[in-house]
Amino acid sequence: MALLEIQGVTRRFGTFTAVDNVSLAIEAGEFFTLLGPSGCGKTTLLRMVAGFDLPDEGRIVLDGRDLADRPPEARPVRTVFQSYALFPHMTVEGNIAFPLHMSGTAASEIPAKVAEALEDVRLVGFGKRYPNELSGGQKQRVAIARALVTHPPVLLLDEPLAALDAKLREEMQIELINLQKQVGITFVYVTHDQTEALALSHRIAVMNRGRIEQVDEPSRIYGFPRTRFVADFIGHCNLLSGPVTAYSAGVATLDVAGLGPVRALASSATIGAPASIALRPEKIRISTSAPADTADNLFRGTVHDLLYMGDVTVYRVKTPRGTQVEALLANSQSGRAKFFEAGDAVEMSWSPDAGHFLAE
């Protein structure tokens, strides 16, 4: 049995359904992420687990016990808030000791536990400071230490890194991964940032309009999106749609408007049914002349525009019939910063296993 079970939970605000019949099973020790655009219901779901909101339908079960009639202060889960929510009138130590005082921990044990928590988040020596004397990253760590000090079974993190700048965010991501490994506590993490979700999580639940679109490991979410929404939301993706015109030996052929017949691996396909192929930009090869080794999925086009991003360049290639396809090339070859210029005629190609077939 999973540590945290969300069973058919629905939450409505008036006529708006924020969370729509969501079921999830989160295992002990897991780093689990709820990922979705703003308004998809992920924060509402988190607040229901914390107890700040109650489901209209369904149950939330922690360690075999239904949490329904427990107010937030009586739930063993802890939350790290996006705004940190540190008590400004208490020192770092005072903040971290707060939940210990609330749980009636013996006063003699508190200093050692606070010191341990400070060590966990690498803030030794900051105990006597007040929150307004800390940087954003330090505040975030105090918030995490405060939530972890009582060793809760589940830690809920609501976009905890959203307020930090990009560089610090990356550092904190690595620290979060290490910290989670070290303390072994189940993390339920809410974010709208797909790279963050991919980098941090053991498993990701992609949410859209209150529903779960897909629950999977990051590499499967990225490589094998199950729905158009997931394919589109996670990373960049070319979605090539059209009716299935042929299916044999595990390869489906779609007639994509503006492009032509596109072949992709598919476990099953119905001829005539509409379908899509999700194709990551980095899976497309572009070259000045057609490569010799493949006859599949070869299309001619011209570079319409390009985005030079340092490590990679994104090319938007326009086919003669007006369809745009995004291709991404690493700038790893020495001596050249860019491979093509706008207006260059190029050949695009990809093998049938590069795209991911999505039946509609």
Place this chain on the structure above:
Amino acid sequence: MAASKRERLAKWTVSGPPLLYLLVFFAAPTLIMVLASFRSPGEFGGLAPFVDEAGKVDLNLESWARFFTEPVFFEIFVKSVWYATLTTLFCLVLAYPLAALIARSPRRYRDLLLLLVILPFWSNFLIRVYAWMIILGPNQALARGVNAVLALFGHAPVPLLFSSFAVLVCLVYVHLPFMVLPLYANLEKHDQALLDAAQDLGANAWQRFWRVTFPLSLPGVYAGAALVFIPALGIFAIPDILGGPEDTLIGNLIKQQFLETRDWPFGSVLSMVLTIAAVALAALAATIGRRGAGGGGVVRA
């Protein structure tokens, strides 16, 4: 450097008139009063000549000695501090829930509720004090009701009017808005996320109040306490109108010295004592307030 000269000129143009006003109408009178407290009363009131016919300068400690040697004056001073303290405490206890209620009510009602708090200011102070005379009068429902209940317990009837009770009730009534407003201004700014965090970390409603809301509201409490305590300490109209003979406070004493006894030097001594006490207490509150706010972290009035 021309710019900085112009800036200086602008600064003095703006701050000069109020500064001058304070010098003429506050600093100078205070100095006159300090000086008066060391002089002798005149034969027919006021002050004796500063330099008499014999050329002797009139400067002495007699009025100050009188304050410290005749215990009745110090007793009245202590009683005034006590009344002001009680007023402050009652105001705090009544104003806190009210301010919290307003701060947590929907935004569109807040201005209306605040308006209701300051509504009494629209009528004259003395009229409001006289109104209490009617409310507490012996033939009114309140006094009759109280005495009827007392009679059930075999207690003799008590007068509500012309008593310490009447003075305190009116002191609290008059000063309540001065406590509500700074408390509201503070509580209104509190971040709900802090209370959510406290609850999430295991704090029940009482703990959330006592450990988060109340300590964060201390700057508001101190501001309100100062705004109530200091005027309550010097008040004379309320004990004059609603008090009994025992309810003479230092404000009444000062008024007596200047208007009835016409002993200006002693009146000045009493005024100085009152001023020094008020300033000392305000400084003390400010010091505690700073320390309570924690490392200068959150000074939100």
